Amino acid sequence: MVTNLPPFVQILWATSITVQLALCGILIYFRHFRKLPFFTAYVCLNIAQSLFLYPIYLHYGAYSHTAMLAGWWSEGITLLARIFATLEILHVVLIAYRGIWGLAWRLLATTSVVVFVCVVAASWGDADRALMRADRGYHLIFAAALISCLALIRHYLIRVGKVYKVLLVGFCFYSCVKILLNTVLYDSLYQQRSQYTAIWQVLVISPYLIVLLFWGAALLRPLPKMREQQAVLPTSLYGRISPEINLQLQAINKKLMNFWKIEAQQ
Amino acid sequence: MNYSAAVFGSIGLLLLLAIAWLAFSGTRRRPEQAVRKGGRERECLHISSLPQIKQALANSDFIYLEQQGYPALAKRIRKERRRIALNYLACLRVEFEKLLHLARMVAVMSPNVAVAQEVQGLRLNLEFSYRYYLIYFRLVSGVAPLEAIGSLSNMVSALTIRMETAISELGERAALVAELLPHNRGLDAGG
Numbered sequence: 001m002v003t004n005l006p007p008f009v010q011i012l013w014a015t016s017i018t019v020q021l022a023l024c025g026i027l028i029y030f031r032h033f034r035k036l037p038f039f040t041a042y043v044c045l046n047i048a049q050s051l052f053l054y055p056i057y058l059h060y061g062a063y064s065h066t067a068m069l070a071g072w073w074s075e076g077i078t079l080l081a082r083i084f085a086t087l088e089i090l091h092v093v094l095i096a097y098r099g100i101w102g103l104a105w106r107l108l109a110t111t112s113v114v115v116f117v118c119v120v121a122a123s124w125g126d127a128d129r130a131l132m133r134a135d136r137g138y139h140l141i142f143a144a145a146l147i148s149c150l151a152l153i154r155h156y157l158i159r160v161g162k163v164y165k166v167l168l169v170g171f172c173f174y175s176c177v178k179i180l181l182n183t184v185l186y187d188s189l190y191q192q193r194s195q196y197t198a199i200w201q202v203l204v205i206s207p208y209l210i211v212l213l214f215w216g217a218a219l220l221r222p223l224p225k226m227r228e229q230q231a232v233l234p235t236s237l238y239g240r241i242s243p244e245i246n247l248q249l250q251a252i253n254k255k256l257m258n259f260w261k262i263e264a265q266q
Numbered sequence: 267m268n269y270s271a272a273v274f275g276s277i278g279l280l281l282l283l284a285i286a287w288l289a290f291s292g293t294r295r296r297p298e299q300a301v302r303k304g305g306r307e308r309e310c311l312h313i314s315s316l317p318q319i320k321q322a323l324a325n326s327d328f329i330y331l332e333q334q335g336y337p338a339l340a341k342r343i344r345k346e347r348r349r350i351a352l353n354y355l356a357c358l359r360v361e362f363e364k365l366l367h368l369a370r371m372v373a374v375m376s377p378n379v380a381v382a383q384e385v386q387g388l389r390l391n392l393e394f395s396y397r398y399y400l401i402y403f404r405l406v407s408g409v410a411p412l413e414a415i416g417s418l419s420n421m422v423s424a425l426t427i428r429m430e431t432a433i434s435e436l437g438e439r440a441a442l443v444a445e446l447l448p449h450n451r452g453l454d455a456g457g
Contacts, residue, residue, distance in 0.1 A: 099379035106381060122270060136274065143281045150288045155388070156370050165289065172285045179278035183271050238376035242383040245369040249390040252362050253397065 005062050006198050012205045013050070019212045020047045026219050035092065035223050039167065042078070042085040049074040062197055072131055079138055086142075086171055090149060093164050095226060099238070100156055104149050111145040129186070136182035143175040166218035170211040177207045351405055355398065362394055 005013075024043050027033050033040040052074055053067070060066040090108075094101040119137035146168065153160060160168070181203055185196075328347075331340045369387050373379050 097374055099373055099376040103373075103379050103381060103384060122273070140274070140277065140281075143285070147281060147284050147288065150285070154288060156374050157367075158374065169285060169289045173282070176278055176282040176285060179281065180275060183274040183278060233372065233375045233377075235376060235378045238372055238378065239380070241372050242369060242380065242387075245365050245372070246383060246386050246390065248365050249362065249369075249387065249394070252358060252365075253390055253393050 005057070005201065009198050009201045009205075012202060012209070013054070016205050016209050016212070017047065017050045019209060019216065020050070023212055023216045023219070026216055030219065030222065032219055032223055035226070036085075036088060038081070038088040039085040042081040045078050045081045049078055075135070082171065083142070086146060086168065089164050089167050092226065093153065093160050093168075094158070097156075097158060100152070100158065104152055107152055108145045108149055111148045112141050115141045115144045132182055132186050136179055139175040139178040139182070143172050143179065146172045146175075161224040163218045163221065163223055166214055170215055174207055174211050178204070348405055352402070355402055355405070359394075359398055366391060 020043060024040070024047060027036070027040045027043060053070060056067050056070045087108075090104060091101065094104055116137070119133075119140055123133040123137060150168065150172075181200070185200060185203060328340060328343055331343065366387065373384060
């Protein structure tokens with residue numbers, strides 16, 4: 001058994017691995033791996049991480065330096081896989097809308113860079129908690145970029161297939177939970193080392209387990225068929241209409257502004 | 267808990283709320299909006315009879331009633347003017363949203379989208395929303411002077427003519443886009 005960890009944490013570990021295996025089974029059985037190879041790889045990497053860490057925790061103990069190193073390195077790999085999985089889903093959702101996809105990846109890149117700069121500035125000089133801050137920074141960048149992209153999709157009234165929506169919201173929800181845990185739990189409970197790891201494990205695994213269950217339920221249905229862009233307007237038409245519409249919008253805004261000036265003068 | 271933790275904790279909560287809103291608001295609101303918009307568009311058909319409305323809103327009528335000693339009637343007219351002004355604002359918003367919707371459809375259907383144009387559209391949308399609500403709340407709370415409400419009629423009158431010309435110019439292209447789209451409320455990513 002995993003040393004130094006209470007039985008309920010061990011049960012959570014076992015449940016999490018079981019659910020991940022089931023999810024992997026669903027991805028293979030329904031042949032979703034063909035359409036979502038990076039997402040499937042992400043789930044497999046998570047299973048591999050759990051199976052990799054389990055014997056290390058068992059042999060060296062949950063609080064050992066080896067366990068910490070193994071934990072963070074393997075976490076880094078899964079976090080990278082998560083980026084690819086998310087980009088893959090966004091690409092599948094926006095494949096039929098080339099213009100919006102072009103806009104979306106620019107938005108993702110810009111948001112990531114801006115939030116990265118803010119996170120580095122806010123966490124600078126805290127070397128003791130560098131790993132925890134880096135993890136929090138990653139999740140903050142990830143969640144902010146994903147939310148901005150989902151907002152863009154909503155702005156253009158692009159309806160996202162329910163399965164993809166569940167997958168994206170699941171990623172984002174888990175990242176938000178990790179931001180809160182890394183911030184609140186670490187600051188308030190880290191001093192009580194004996195309890196910290198157990199509480200941390202429970203609070204990290206439980207939301208992930210919920211996300212896995214939602215993903216599993218959503219993936220039990222066949223994925224929506226991918227569609228090519230059905231009708232593409234010539235680029236020149238966009239170039240002509242878009243500035244024209246913006247001018248009209250500007251005209252309405254000016255009228256409203258004039259109304260405001262009239263009011264101010266009264 | 268230090269300052270940094272409070273900031274990051276708040277950001278985490280805000281992001282959680284944002285994702286909850288994005289996850290649950292999208293699908294349910296659209297039909298209601300369509301119904302509301304449909305109703306509003308029918309009301310806005312009367313916007314073409316502006317000269318008559320403008321005459322009804324003229325200051326002279328109101329001053330005349332005050333001078334003749336009909337305070338109750340003047341009060342009723344004041345309420346009516348406010349209602350008309352609010353209706354104009356709402357119609358203005360409908361026109362704005364129509365154009366915005368058209369812009370979105372064109373962007374969705376285009377293989378290349380100019381970031382500058384889209385950012386400008388978004389900025390204009392935010393500006394409009396800000397001004398619209400500012401004026402709306404002033405009108406609702408009665409802070410806006412009646413002269414300004416009268417001036418609004420002039421403003422909408424001029425704008426409507428311009429909008430009608432613009433819409434008719436764009437109509438042909440809009441019809442083309444509408445024909446190409448499966449439906450105008452949202453696009454299915456694949457199912």
